[in-house]
Amino acid sequence: DIQMTQSPSTLSASVGDRVTITCRASQSISVYLAWYQQKPGRAPKLLIYRASILESGVPSRFSGSGSGTEFTLTISSLQPDDFATYYCQEYNSYSWTFGQGTKVEIK
């Protein structure tokens, strides 16, 4: 199975900060990677798919990049609504995998 490793596990940041989360795949997944945001008690919300395509309705401060084994999610200017946990997910293989999550906390 493909392993997905996110870093950091926890990130403390302030409103207005630029934030970057990294996701590494144990083997190449081309661009078949999605990013999700999850708030407590809620279902995950799709932010980015195919590594860099912004889902409709998602603010443009979110962006994704990467291909192969290394991917990043960037929030250009952190807003109060962005404090949440973020997950990457590969869907290149037949047995999909999520990363372990990155919690973005208020500094």
Place this chain on the structure above:
Amino acid sequence: QVTLRESGPALVKPTQTLTLTCTFSGFSLTSSEMCVSWIRQPPGKALEWLARIDWDDDKYYSTSLKTRLTVSKDTSKNQVVLTMTDMDPVDTATYYCARMQMPYGGHGLDYWGQGILVTVSS
């Protein structure tokens, strides 16, 4: 409007079989390149992908759980059913179903149900 909703028991006993139903609307699983997946999340832990069923009835399972999982669909009822055998307390989790459109390799899981908390306890 696309919606998905999970239903099933909130409590199961160890060794029992769990059956969950995902009832959806706003799309059809007969549509080409559509799929529905199941994902779970133990309390305070990460998401774990479980299974997927495609419009053409292809099925895919988590490698670590495939001996315990079965996914099926009833297109006439717009439902996808997941069964998991031999339940254990470590299977306590919120179980979600979610949709993915597969053209050009996939769109991400763009619509999710609200989730159902299943507790495994005697």
